[in-house]
Amino acid sequence: DAGVTQSPTHLIKTRGQQVTLRCSPKSGHDTVSWYQQALGQGPQFIFQYYEEEERQRGNFPDRFSGHQFPNYSSELNVNALLLGDSALYLCASSLGDSDEQFFGPGTRLTVL
């Protein structure tokens, strides 16, 4: 039973570029949440998708956008990258409105 998978593992971009991160949820899960974890901090909620719609959003600018596909996989897009966007981006999946979220290994984004 595959858990949550994310791609790519690592990514290096320059300021002003755009990036797309991908996530496949755990088998049977239909809800995907994205978190940003800066160095030395806890994960911060970006947004959550269910039934291909954004259900909740954290305190992140519109440069951060996402999408959920019919197979429940999801993408996180970040436009006009800033140095401060450098972080570990975590995807978590869950079933419906369950509190228990399962995390993927993350994508390490470095913005130069």
Add this chain to the structure above:
Amino acid sequence: DQQVKQNSPSLSVQEGRISILNCDYTNSMFDYFLWYKKYPAEGPTFLISISSIKDKNEDGRFTVFLNKSAKHLSLHIVPSQPGDSAVYFCAASEGNTGFQKLVFGTGTRLLVSP
């Protein structure tokens, strides 16, 4: 505005002893609390949770205690093992929205020495 706080960045204990990790929160609307463990290069792994209607939940060596009046929870690991060495995150959610976003603390790095 840090709604979930873990004031101890690190904790060192000896194998076989008890590890106690603490977490405080400020949002009285939080009604579900979780602990996650994170190893380097891995995503957080769910450990144990507790609903606000309880004050204790136990799962093997792990017990979480919740003190709602103090807005405080703690994770007890007994006995501690070297494999428990990891970063532990406390997280909380509000139940009224249906779809839960987790609010995390900054983590406590636990080192269990043989």
